[in-house]
Amino acid sequence: MQTCLEMRNICKTYSINGRTVNKNVDLTVRKGEIHALLGENGAGKTTLMNILYGIIHPDSGEIFINGKKVFIDSPLTANRSGIGMVHQHFRLIDDFTVAQNVVLGMEPRHGLFKFDNTKAEKDVLSVINKNGFKLEPNAKISDLSVGQMQQVEIVKMLYRKADLLILDEPTSVLTEHEIQNLFIRLKKLVKTGKTVIIITHKLKEVKRLSDRLTVLRSGKVVGVRNTADVDESEISRLMVGRTVALKPIKVETEIKEEALKLENVVLKKRRQERPILDNLSFKVFKGEILGIAAVAGNGLSELENLLGGMVRITSGRLLINGQDVTNEGAAVFRRAGLSYVPSDRLKRGSSIESSVRENIILTNHHRFVKKTGEIDSSAADEFSSKLIDNFNIDADPSTRTGTLSGGNIQKVILSRELEHIDGLVVFAEPTWGLDIASSEYIYKKIIEVKSEGAAVVIISSNIEEIINLSDRIIVMHSGEIVCETKNTEDIDAAVIGDYMLGLKNDFSKVTNER
Amino acid sequence: MSNTGFSFPVIHDAIDIMTPFLLAGIGGLVTELSGMLNIALEGLILLGAFFSVIFASITGSLFLGLLFGVITTMFIAFIFGAITIYLKANEFITAIAVNLLATGLTAVISFHFFGTKGNLVFDNFARLPVFDLPALDSIPIIGDIFLGHNIIVYAGWLLVFVFWFVLYKTPYGLRLRGVGLNFKAMSALGLNPKKYRLEAIVISGFTCALAGASLSLNIGAYVPNISSGRGWIALVVIYLGGRTPLGILIASFIFALAESFSNYAQGFINIPADFILAFPYIITVVALVLVSAIKKRQQKIS
Numbered sequence: 001m002q003t004c005l006e007m008r009n010i011c012k013t014y015s016i017n018g019r020t021v022n023k024n025v026d027l028t029v030r031k032g033e034i035h036a037l038l039g040e041n042g043a044g045k046t047t048l049m050n051i052l053y054g055i056i057h058p059d060s061g062e063i064f065i066n067g068k069k070v071f072i073d074s075p076l077t078a079n080r081s082g083i084g085m086v087h088q089h090f091r092l093i094d095d096f097t098v099a100q101n102v103v104l105g106m107e108p109r110h111g112l113f114k115f116d117n118t119k120a121e122k123d124v125l126s127v128i129n130k131n132g133f134k135l136e137p138n139a140k141i142s143d144l145s146v147g148q149m150q151q152v153e154i155v156k157m158l159y160r161k162a163d164l165l166i167l168d169e170p171t172s173v174l175t176e177h178e179i180q181n182l183f184i185r186l187k188k189l190v191k192t193g194k195t196v197i198i199i200t201h202k203l204k205e206v207k208r209l210s211d212r213l214t215v216l217r218s219g220k221v222v223g224v225r226n227t228a229d230v231d232e233s234e235i236s237r238l239m240v241g242r243t244v245a246l247k248p249i250k251v252e253t254e255i256k257e258e259a260l261k262l263e264n265v266v267l268k269k270r271r272q273e274r275p276i277l278d279n280l281s282f283k284v285f286k287g288e289i290l291g292i293a294a295v296a297g298n299g300l301s302e303l304e305n306l307l308g309g310m311v312r313i314t315s316g317r318l319l320i321n322g323q324d325v326t327n328e329g330a331a332v333f334r335r336a337g338l339s340y341v342p343s344d345r346l347k348r349g350s351s352i353e354s355s356v357r358e359n360i361i362l363t364n365h366h367r368f369v370k371k372t373g374e375i376d377s378s379a380a381d382e383f384s385s386k387l388i389d390n391f392n393i394d395a396d397p398s399t400r401t402g403t404l405s406g407g408n409i410q411k412v413i414l415s416r417e418l419e420h421i422d423g424l425v426v427f428a429e430p431t432w433g434l435d436i437a438s439s440e441y442i443y444k445k446i447i448e449v450k451s452e453g454a455a456v457v458i459i460s461s462n463i464e465e466i467i468n469l470s471d472r473i474i475v476m477h478s479g480e481i482v483c484e485t486k487n488t489e490d491i492d493a494a495v496i497g498d499y500m501l502g503l504k505n506d507f508s509k510v511t512n513e514r
Numbered sequence: 515m516s517n518t519g520f521s522f523p524v525i526h527d528a529i530d531i532m533t534p535f536l537l538a539g540i541g542g543l544v545t546e547l548s549g550m551l552n553i554a555l556e557g558l559i560l561l562g563a564f565f566s567v568i569f570a571s572i573t574g575s576l577f578l579g580l581l582f583g584v585i586t587t588m589f590i591a592f593i594f595g596a597i598t599i600y601l602k603a604n605e606f607i608t609a610i611a612v613n614l615l616a617t618g619l620t621a622v623i624s625f626h627f628f629g630t631k632g633n634l635v636f637d638n639f640a641r642l643p644v645f646d647l648p649a650l651d652s653i654p655i656i657g658d659i660f661l662g663h664n665i666i667v668y669a670g671w672l673l674v675f676v677f678w679f680v681l682y683k684t685p686y687g688l689r690l691r692g693v694g695l696n697f698k699a700m701s702a703l704g705l706n707p708k709k710y711r712l713e714a715i716v717i718s719g720f721t722c723a724l725a726g727a728s729l730s731l732n733i734g735a736y737v738p739n740i741s742s743g744r745g746w747i748a749l750v751v752i753y754l755g756g757r758t759p760l761g762i763l764i765a766s767f768i769f770a771l772a773e774s775f776s777n778y779a780q781g782f783i784n785i786p787a788d789f790i791l792a793f794p795y796i797i798t799v800v801a802l803v804l805v806s807a808i809k810k811r812q813q814k815i816s
Contacts, residue, residue: 054704075704091699093692104692105703107685115685 003067004031004195005052005164010061012047021047022058023219029164029212031066034186034196036206036227039216040239040435042405045199048216049166053085054078065164076105084157085166088173090149092141099124099137102156127159132188146296147178154185165189168199172433175295176463176497183209201239201435203232204464215239240437247468248443251451253287258322259337259424259455260284260307265316267302267479275314276302278479286423289446289456291470291487295500296461299479301343304428304459308340308348309333321423334363337422341413343429343459345406349413352402356395357384360416387415392441407438414445421454428459443469463493463500475499481507524774525659532770533670534559534725534741538748539755539762540677541721546752547681548714549694554594554609556745557616558719562587562726564620567736571636576731579639584723590615591719595712621738635735642666642731666728673721678759690714747798754801765801772797 005027012022021044029035039045050056052063054072063070065081072078078085092101099121108123110116121137128135133151141149150170157165167186171179186196186209200206206213207227215223215238223238236244260283267277277299284290294300305311306318309330318326320336334340342348350359361368361380368380384397393411395404401412410430417425427446431439446469450456460466466473467487475483475496483499483506485491498504538555545552565586570579590612598608621631628634642664653660681687693700693707700707725744730736747769754768755761772794779790 055702075702077704079704085702087702091696091702093695093699095695096688096692100688101699104689104700105705107688109685113684115683115688 002031003028004033004065005029005197006064006067007048007052008062008064010048010051010063011059012044012051012056013059021219022051022061025061025216025219025221027214027221028224029195029197031195032190032193033211034190034198034209036210036213037197037199037216038201038206038213038235038239040201040437041407041433042218042435043216043239044219045216046168049085049168049197049199052078053083053166079157079160079162082161082163083166084160084162084164086150086153086157086168086170088169090153092149092152094142095140097121097138097140098135098144098152098155101141101152102127102137102159104156106160124155124159127155131155131158131192132185145178146173147175147181150174150178150182151185163193164195164197166197166199169201170198171200171202171205175461175501177501179205203235206235207232217241236436239435244436244440248440248447250469250471251447253451253453255288256286256453258283259286259320260457261317261319263317263319265306265318266314267299267306267311268314274479276479277306277313280316280476280481282474282481282484284424284455284457286453286455287450288471289450289458289469290472290474291458291460291466292474292476293460293463293466293496293500294476298477298500300459300461300476302479303476304343304426307333307338307426307457307459308342308428309338337424339417339421339425339454341410341417341425341427341430343432345409345413346402350401350409352400352409354401355397356388356393356399356401356404356412357381357397359401359412360384360387360397360419363416364419387419391415405438407434407441410434410438410442414442418445418449421449421452424455424457425449426457426459429461430458431462431465432460463496467491467493467496477502477505480505483507522659524778525771526662527777528767528770528774529659530663530667530770531773532766533667533728534744535748535751535766535769536670536674536763537666537721537725537728538718538745539751539766540674540759541718541725542748542752543755543757543759543762544677544681544690544717545711545714546757547691547694548711549697550598550605550711550714551749552609552715552718553606553749554591554612554745555718555722555748556741556743557609557613558587558591558722559726559729559741559745560616560620560739561590562719562723563730563740564616564623564726564736566723566727567634567636567730567734568623570639570731574638576639576642580727580731583727584720587723587726588716588719591722592712592716594719595715598715599708599711617739620736624736624738631738633735633737637734639734641734642728664728664732666724666731669724670728673724674759674763681759747794750798750802754805756805768801769794769797 007025007027010022010025013020025048027048037045047056051058052072054074054077057073063072070081072081102124103120108116108119124137133155135148135151135155141152154165170182174182190196198210210227212226214221215235217239262280262282265277265280266275268275292303302311306313312327317324320333320338323336325332325336346352357380361383368376370376381397388395388397391411391414393415394408401409430442430446434442446456458466458469470487473485473487473496474481477500482502482504538559542552542555562583566579566583569582570576573579594608594612597603598605624634625631644662644664645668646661647668681691689700689705690710693710697707726741729740751762751765751769755765776790776793780787783790
């Protein structure tokens with residue numbers, strides 16, 4: 001098969017911190033294949049692709065497109081060489097239409113000066129139809145779903161005549177259904193002669209989608225394989241550098257008294273008829289893990305806010321360890337026994353401008369106040385050093401938290417929240433955006449918390465995680481509980497997926513009333 | 515300036531008074547849409563007023579004075595923009611610097627070359643020519659409201675249309691608005707968003723210089739603080755006008771009408787002058803409250 005892209009001996013060291021992110025990296029991609037670029041966070045895969053797309057300039061190395069050497073110094077020259085990139089966080093202008101976003105920078109003109117919106121919509125529609133996408137060129141971006149926005153990003157690159165498409169973590173924001181559609185479209189694209197590079201660390205998707213794969217670890221290529229020749233455990237071994245347990249080992253724990261109880265909880269926004277949380281009732285007992293799954297936008301984040309004590313409910317009751325704490329707020333929730341690991345690590349979970357020490361003592365700071373009113377820094381140091389050791393955090397007490405990797409920030413939060421457990425721990429999206437090694441660690445900790453006798457709630461949009469960890473599963477759709485089931489060996493992710501999409505509902509109001 | 519020969523003198527004056535608001539407003543709109551709050555409008559107006567009158571007196575030509583005045587102001591705006599955008603200085607601090615520089619620099623130059631920090635009056639060049647647009651003449655009754663204004667007044671109306679066209683009908687405008695709405699999206703396309711922001715600031719320098727020139731060249735003199743807060747009102751006008759050229763046109767007319775009215779009212783209404791002079795500012799507050807109330811209501815409906 002013909003070679004489409006060859007990157008030779010790419011090296012990149014950041015001058016700010018002297019960290020080498022790409023060491024003599026070679027990457028060869030054949031024409032018409034889907035090539036997966038794999039690696040843990042910080043392995044250098046995004047850097048490599050940013051070099052290819054002209055966003056980052058390499059220290060040394062050469063790039064060949066279809067055998068011809070090219071110099072790429074900006075996204076514009078990359079586009080001219082037929083390379084297009086879809087970033088993980090979409091780069092779209094919400095107030096503009098689909099067509100306007102697509103043509104931006106290469107606008108069709110009417111006469112010398114005038115922007116020809118009609119022709120833009122026509123041209124974009126023809127790209128959309130030719131490649132089997134489903135989009136209205138005159139729709140506003142702000143009215144689209146996340147999956148549709150991603151389509152716009154791909155169409156944007158196809159409009160620029162990209163033959164080689166780079167997709168950075170394309171599935172991290174998509175629902176299962178959208179992922180399937182994306183994969184079908186990508187497979188169609190390569191059939192028409194396009195080439196696709198997909199950056200990811202999700203092994204299942206690599207197996208499902210790619211033809212070949214290249215694995216990076218600490219900035220170096222550690223393996224190039226045909227996807228058909230390797231299994232998931234080998235890929236993960238290449239990525240992490242050691243054997244990892246992809247599935248956490250479940251532990252049976254004795255179920256004890258109830259730690260959290262929701263009674264007919266309703267949450268309405270002001271002036272809104274339809275509740276965001278609709279009559280939720282459930283209990284969680286000490287010694288079990290309850291997994292709550294839903295597609296984003298179906299009340300999951302509101303439920304997180306509710307359990308974290310951040311919102312007031314319209315009606316209903318909430319009890320922690322038997323104590324009625326309805327609408328009492330986060331401080332009372334915590335005093336009643338709540339530990340909470342939020343989904344937004346950077347805004348809610350930690351203060352990224354503060355040191356690791358300050359973040360660790362946050363909820364316990366009163367323990368470190370001297371009689372004079374100042375913080376006893378040596379005691380705080382000792383305390384945080386102990387936790388840094390216990391949780392294998394790669395940092396000093398004085399390190400600024402924002403400079404840590406996502407996995408280490410999450411460990412800082414875990415160390416604070418799990419240092420003292422009083423019966424109930426709520427984890428929200430505990431491994432979102434984390435790599436395999438960090439996720440494995442978090443899963444181990446969650447199982448540990450449960451086996452030590454606490455009640456655990458996991459709120460997550462990741463079905464796999466829910467199924468692998470939970471003893472019981474609740475599925476929510478548009479603010480309602482649509483499924484509550486024991487998690488047995490034969491449970492099917494596809495069935496849970498159907499509940500998440502609202503295709504199935506065990507508590508349909510119609511049947512209940514009859 | 516009272517034009518008692520016109521059928522609606524209050525409105526006729528308002529058309530003159532609105533010009534600096536309008537010009538500074540549409541220039542500020544361009545920076546606003548490119549994603550920056552330009553609080554240097556006031557200083558840029560002052561610089562435009564000063565330099566155009568100085569250069570007019572040096573060259574003895576109204577046209578050259580206007581030309582060099584505008585170029586100098588645009589150059590200062592360029593430096594302000596380059597420091598803000600490429601050296602990543604805080605846009606508020608640099609804009610405050612421009613405002614302070616404007617008062618300081620004009621006083622220093624004025625003292626050094628003309629020996630006074632006070633008023634500078636010149637008579638070696640002509641005043642801004644006054645035009646009667648024949649097309650507007652034929653509008654019955656209110657037609658003469660649009661007659662007998664100076665050339666910059668008409669230029670202002672033309673510029674509103676030009677800016678509307680450029681901002682909403684050209685690829686350049688699409689990109690400039692794109693920069694304001696999502697800076698990262700534009701850099702991901704390799705479209706150099708910083709360039710658009712710098713250009714927006716220079717454009718605001720251009721319109722503010724015209725606004726300033728319309729004040730000073732009209733009377734052939736420079737008076738310290740001749741801009742007297744018009745740049746700040748222009749900022750209000752941008753938001754009141756819903757960040758559109760047409761809205762800015764209407765909003766600046768309302769302000770000008772309030773000011774023109776209070777000029778006239780001093781003559782025949784028996785209220786303390788302070789109160790009457792405060793009228794435009796009362797209008798500001800009322801208008802801001804109204805607009806935010808209307809917006810809230812619209813949000814409720816949607």
